Amino acid sequence: MSALGNLIAAVGRIEAGQPGPDPVTLALEPFPGGVRVQTVQGGSVDLLVAQDSRAVRAALAAGVPGLRTAAPAVGASGFTPWSRRLGWAAYLVDLGTWEDLLRDFGQPLAYARIRWHEDTLHVTITDGARAQELTRPLDGTGFTGATPAELAADFLRSPS
Numbered sequence: 001m002s003a004l005g006n007l008i009a010a011v012g013r014i015e016a017g018q019p020g021p022d023p024v025t026l027a028l029e030p031f032p033g034g035v036r037v038q039t040v041q042g043g044s045v046d047l048l049v050a051q052d053s054r055a056v057r058a059a060l061a062a063g064v065p066g067l068r069t070a071a072p073a074v075g076a077s078g079f080t081p082w083s084r085r086l087g088w089a090a091y092l093v094d095l096g097t098w099e100d101l102l103r104d105f106g107q108p109l110a111y112a113r114i115r116w117h118e119d120t121l122h123v124t125i126t127d128g129a130r131a132q133e134l135t136r137p138l139d140g141t142g143f144t145g146a147t148p149a150e151l152a153a154d155f156l157r158s159p160s
Contacts, residue, residue: 011037091136
């Protein structure tokens with residue numbers, strides 16, 4: 001996993017540990033050396049690729065009042081019900097874990113922005129010359145665990 005991918009996945013794991021159905025983060029915007037995380041409350045936190053998971057948790061906790069920083073406990077049923085937050089978290093972990101796949105398509109692709117709006121994931125992919133926003137539902141339908149490869153293929157199939 002790339003250093004940028006580690007940051008994206010770390011935000012996803014933190015989201016998975018939050019209570020309630022709605023995410024606490026709104027968007028991630030990669031920049032050279034890190035990613036800017038926009039919060040639902042309107043603030044932002046810059047995370048740097050050199051930060052380990054504890055530093056990422058501390059930085060987000062400082063920027064998101066009430067952020068739960070402990071690992072999530074398993075509920076009585078054993079599983080957290082699927083929600084907008086869980087969908088967002090699952091996609092962030094998937095996008096981060098497999099972020100380096102974007103470079104396996106014969107041209108350098110990268111995330112320009114990752115965000116959610118209502119019940120939809122929006123991922124802007126760029127090849128440096130053009131950018132395209134692609135979407136997926138946050139309700140769990142169609143989630144395959146191969147989102148970066150799917151988005152890259154969709155980007156490359158679309159007309160320039």
